[in-house]
Amino acid sequence: MNVLIVFAHPEPRSLNAALRDVAVAELAAQGHAVQVSDLYAMRFKSGIDRDDFPTLPQDVRLKVPGASKVGYAAAALTDDVAAEQAKLLWADVLILQFPLWWFTMPAILKGWVDRVFAYGFAYGVGEHSEARWGDRYGEGVFAGRRAMVITTTGGWKEHYSPRGVNGPMDDLLFPINHGILFYPGYDVLPAYVVHRADRLDAAGFAAAAEGLRERMRTIATTPPIPYRRQNGGDYLIPACELRPELGDPSAPGFALHVDDRPREPGLTRPPA
Numbered sequence: 019m020n021v022l023i024v025f026a027h028p029e030p031r032s033l034n035a036a037l038r039d040v041a042v043a044e045l046a047a048q049g050h051a052v053q054v055s056d057l058y059a060m061r062f063k064s065g066i067d068r069d070d071f072p073t074l075p076q077d078v079r080l081k082v083p084g085a086s087k088v089g090y091a092a093a094a095l096t097d098d099v100a101a102e103q104a105k106l107l108w109a110d111v112l113i114l115q116f117p118l119w120w121f122t123m124p125a126i127l128k129g130w131v132d133r134v135f136a137y138g139f140a141y142g143v144g145e146h147s148e149a150r151w152g153d154r155y156g157e158g159v160f161a162g163r164r165a166m167v168i169t170t171t172g173g174w175k176e177h178y179s180p181r182g183v184n185g186p187m188d189d190l191l192f193p194i195n196h197g198i199l200f201y202p203g204y205d206v207l208p209a210y211v212v213h214r215a216d217r218l219d220a221a222g223f224a225a226a227a228e229g230l231r232e233r234m235r236t237i238a239t240t241p242p243i244p245y246r247r248q249n250g251g252d253y254l255i256p257a258c259e260l261r262p263e264l265g266d267p268s269a270p271g272f273a274l275h276v277d278d279r280p281r282e283p284g285l286t287r288p289p290a
């Protein structure tokens with residue numbers, strides 16, 4: 019398989035860089051082709067602005083979605099964005115790797131998403147009508163491909179547990195896993211998280227590296243998070259609300275969008 023790692027850490031000697039090298043080596047050993055977009059090393063522009071749309075007339079007010087739609091359709095986005103889009107189309111698997119900063123990804127990686135996931139490419143695709151609300155949440159340009167997050171935290175695992183003060187890690191990563199990756203169609207694998215990273219000693223690094231190698235060895239077979247597909251029948255369209263008979267009404271929130279009904283071994287979602 020072709021694997022793209024989009025990497026966001028400013029220091030080449032960082033823990034994250036060392037873990038990235040572990041992942042690249044194991045993927046290569048498994049016969050996968052790997053590309054890395056090292057965003058800080060590339061000095062990737064992190065803020066979307068007028069310069070992203072060179073063909074937009076100066077006297078026209080910038081409206082980002084519209085400019086993105088026109089620019090993408092005309093192949094008139096900037097070369098750095100077009101190059102990242104080409105890498106995404108090449109990749110069977112996308113990995114986003116970053117240290118958790120303020121409970122989310124570093125700004126440079128968010129900017130990569132803002133700029134590269136253009137209108138007509140990663141969003142705004144498909145029919146929008148009373149019967150259908152676009153090709154998204156399980157459908158879209160990346161349907162059939164896999165994606166996952168690799169991240170490190172300063173906080174303990176317990177701080178991110180279901181009752182932990184930081185909030186559950188699954189909830190914190192929901193906007194990335196569901197909102198950024200599942201939205202344009204990826205099957206999203208559970209994140210690989212290294213906790214208490216600032217205090218990692220040699221033994222801790224060895225354990226973290228071995229866990230990561232195992233995840234890279236199984237990247238083609240790890241079952242994805244069974245998010246519900248928007249157009250799979252679980253949601254009322256066009257409201258895009260989960261049908262009232264589905265999910266646990268006493269536990270609203272992000273977990274509602276994971277289909278936890280029993281499934282047969284080997285199936286990643288319940289039979290229809």
Ligand code: FAD
Binds near residue numbers: 119220
């Ligand atoms: P580094 O600083 O590069 O290394 C960490 C440790 O790993 C070092 O002590 C190093 O000795 C050790 N190490 C062991 N083996 C190796 C090796 N082979 N190579 C390199 N290092 C090794 N944490 C949270 O939990 N939640 C937050 O919301 C959060 N917000 C943050 C916001 C900001 C702006 C910043 C700067 C930090 C934040 N943190 C937060 C902490 C952050 O998540 C950690 O600092 C980060 O995950 C550590 O990863 P790193 O790659 O930067 O580690």
